[in-house]
Amino acid sequence: xxxxxxxxxxxxxxxxxxxxxxxxxxxxxxxxxxxxxxxxxxxxxxxxxxxxxxxxxxxxxxxxxxxxxxxxxxxxxxxxxxxxxxxxxxxxxxxxxxxxxxxxxxxxxxxxxxxxxxxxxxxxxxxxxxxxxxxxxxxxxxxxxxxxxxxxxxxxxxxxxxxxxxxxxxxxxxxxxxxxxxxxxxxxxxxxxxxxxxxxxxxxxxxxxxxxxxxxxxxxxxxxxxxxxxxxxxxxxxxxxxxxxxxxxxxxxxxxxxxxxxxxxxxxxxxxxxxxxxxxxxxxxx
Numbered sequence: 001x002x003x004x005x006x007x008x009x010x011x012x013x014x015x016x017x018x019x020x021x022x023x024x025x026x027x028x029x030x031x032x033x034x035x036x037x038x039x040x041x042x043x044x045x046x047x048x049x050x051x052x053x054x055x056x057x058x059x060x061x062x063x064x065x066x067x068x069x070x071x072x073x074x075x076x077x078x079x080x081x082x083x084x085x086x087x088x089x090x091x092x093x094x095x096x097x098x099x100x101x102x103x104x105x106x107x108x109x110x111x112x113x114x115x116x117x118x119x120x121x122x123x124x125x126x127x128x129x130x131x132x133x134x135x136x137x138x139x140x141x142x143x144x145x146x147x148x149x150x151x152x153x154x155x156x157x158x159x160x161x162x163x164x165x166x167x168x169x170x171x172x173x174x175x176x177x178x179x180x181x182x183x184x185x186x187x188x189x190x191x192x193x194x195x196x197x198x199x200x201x202x203x204x205x206x207x208x209x210x211x212x213x214x215x216x217x218x219x220x221x222x223x224x225x226x227x228x229x230x231x232x233x234x235x236x237x238x239x240x241x242x243x244x245x246x247x248x249x250x251x252x253x254x255x256x257x258x259x260x261x262x263x264x265x266x267x268x269x270x271x272x273x274x275x276x277x278x279x280x281x282x283x284x285x286x
Contacts, residue, residue: 045070048105049081055100056148058123058186060093066106079108090114097122123180124202130180131208132200139221140182143195147186149179150225153201153211157218159239171237173214176225178202 049066063084081087087094087106091114098110112122124130137143145151155173158166180186182196199222203211214220 044073046073046076047071047082048076049084049087051100051102051104051106054102055096057096057099058120060095061087061111063087071105077105077107077109080105081107095122120180120186120200123186127204128202129205129208130200131203131211132198133211133215133220135196135199135220135222137195139219140196140199141222141224142193144193145179145182145196145199145222145224146191146193147179147181149227150176150229151179151201151222152225153177154221154223155214155218156221157214167239169237169239172233172235173210173220174201174203174207175232176230177207 047068048071050069050071051065052067053065055061055065066084066087068083090108090111094114095112096110097112100106100110120130141151152172153174154170156168156170159169160167178201179199180202181200182194183198185196186200201211211220
């Protein structure tokens, strides 16, 4: 059956309108689609003890120096403490094996083993040695040097020991050296200054040899550094010169005045008495 041209035209217009509407609906509907935001991965956290201040090595820890924070579980070190109760359960009077910095998580390997004595060796960093020297109230900065401070070590010697004159030379032997203890005190939390007779320093093996020789050939003294001073300075040796010799004092004897020029001490006088002439020698007054 053959369709009439009119029917064909109507169907074409209907199909075209339907296609147009469908296309517009498809394009318009895409604008209304909401794109879902990417979801952040869930990070698992756990409570840990974190230091709120710097804690020197070798000191008895105080639970008040820590607070509990939630940290990512993947970044928590092995053996970390979840609470102060967990720390106290490991034993009383625990001491630090290393320096614990502010904001650092406290872990078991940072502490001495329970019951282990707090020896000085626990405070010595790898590669360093403890070396003690004698001090006086002057060379020890009047007792103001405390364990944990840093000092410069000044060496003074006689550069001409074979000479009769004394020639002193002073030079900076070591700089920025840590004081581990004074006498038998190694408490780095103490603040009471006192005069001490010995000081123990943390030095390298080469520096220990230098100090050993210096103690036998001259004198050592400290120059206390500021707590924030880490600078190393180039310092040349200083010589104050020869010591003046003590000379024998001679009593002052005034020189005698120069003698005045003198004339003749006598004079000849002729005396004439008539025909007699006589000669006489008389002294001349000065």
